Each structure stands twice: as structure tokens, then as C-alpha cells.
Amino acid sequence: MSSGLGGSDWRNGEGALMQVKDAELVFRCLDGDTDAYATLVRRYQAAVHATAHYYAGRYGAAEDIAQEAFWAAYKSLNRLKDPEKFGVWLKEVTTRTAANWLRRNSPRLQSETPLPHRRTISMEDARLGPDGEADRRERYEQVQRAVDALPERYRLPVVLRYMQELSYDEISRFTGESRDEVRGILYRAGRQLRELLVDRAQPKGDATWLRARK
């Protein structure tokens, strides 16, 4: 069994359990089959991570929250009423875990200067040098503002699509929106984002205009 991280294959998992539906995996897990839970983790970790990052990525907490969410889900798996809706239920667990994390850490966060949305300077930034890094960060902030301007219902599907390239079916399974609804949401969100990021985008900085005048 390969353990390479290239592509998205590791995300989907390998082996005999890959084709087994969520509900069947839940039943097996409740019967004591931990491999079944590992398959669910592998199947949903991208979605859970993206959700955790959406709520608390700016505090560097996405990974902690994602792990906590999977542990919380494991502990309360027997309370899941409809195993076929595992994905949506897991999304709710993740959202609650993130909310709890934010509440627990709120005093500390309030006293700190909020980080920009991204918590660390990446290798990519280092490679581009100070100007490139500033451009990237400005672009990142611009994108975050554009996403925040979307109707609330659109934001998580957008993050799932553009951060983790989840398919419409995967987004549907996790958000509870039908596949047609996901398609409609991403169409309307895509149009609004395009208007903000491309159609109405300002030329880069006033300096460009000034230089042209001189």
C-alpha cells in the first residue's frame, strides 16, 4: 500500500474499504472495526480541514481543530441518527469543535494582534522576495474579503472547491446541499467573485498611475 502524498489518491484511501459507503463504514465502526473509521477519516479529512481552516485558520488552529473534530465524532458515533448522513453530521461536529476552540481561546486571542489570514510566511513567499511576498499577501487578503462578501451559504462550498478541489458530489455529501444546489451555488458565487476579482479589479496601486503621468 503506497503512502505517497502526491496527487489526491492518498486522500481517497486505498484498499477494499474504498468503495464502501459511509453508512456501512459507520456500522462496522460501531461493531469495533477501527479500519472502517480510518477510511472515513481519509475520506473526509480534506473537507474537515478546509472547514476548520475557514473558521480558525488565521490562528494557526486548523490542524488541531480538525483532529479534535474526528476524535469527537468517533466518541459520539453511536449518537448519529442517520448513518447515511455521516458527512453532514461530521460537518456539524467540526463547526461545533471550531466554535468551542474559539470560545476557549478567546481571552488569549483578544489580547493578541490578529494575524493576517495566513499564519506563517510560506516557502513560496520566501522565494518571491519581499515585493513578491507583499503582492501575494495583498492578493490573499483581497480573495478573503471577496469570499467574506458572499452570502454565508456560499462560503463553505467555495472554500471546499478552491482550497481542496472537492467535487460537487463531495461538497454535496459534506454540506447536505443537493448536487444541483452545489452547482447553482458555485455558479452564483463564481460570478460574484469574478466581478470582484477580475472585472472590477483596480490596476495595481496608485503608483502605476503616477509613474505613467511622469
Added chain:
Amino acid sequence: MASCTQVESLIQAFLDGELADSERIILEEHVSHCGGCEGLVKRQRQSAAILYEAFREDRLDVDMTSNIMAHLPE
């Protein structure tokens, strides 16, 4: 044949690789002779590229499974 309005509604799913073959062919056929829609596809693709690039740094790039399974609560 397809109108610009019909085709416009397909562009996002086209870029996401989520069109049925029939829809994709209808879109490609229309775009091949409609400059307006060709320009729209280009701008929509540009927007998508900006979004993918911005979020790329945040993308999960490690498999968390073994770590999660190693510390499962009782």
C-alpha cells in the same frame, strides 16, 4: 443551438470539470464562434486561477489519518 444565456450558466461547471459530455460539447461548440462567451470563459478562468492560487497555501498537504487513529479516544 445554444444561446449565450444558456452557455453562460454552464461555464462554472465546465471549469470545475463537472459538465456532462453533452453540456461540454454544446459549450465548446458555442464558444468556438462567439467572442463574447469566449471572453467570459477567459475571465471566469482567470478568477478561478486567482482563487486556486490564493488558497493553495492553506491546502491540506499531509495525511492526518495515522495521527488521528493513534490517539482515538476510548
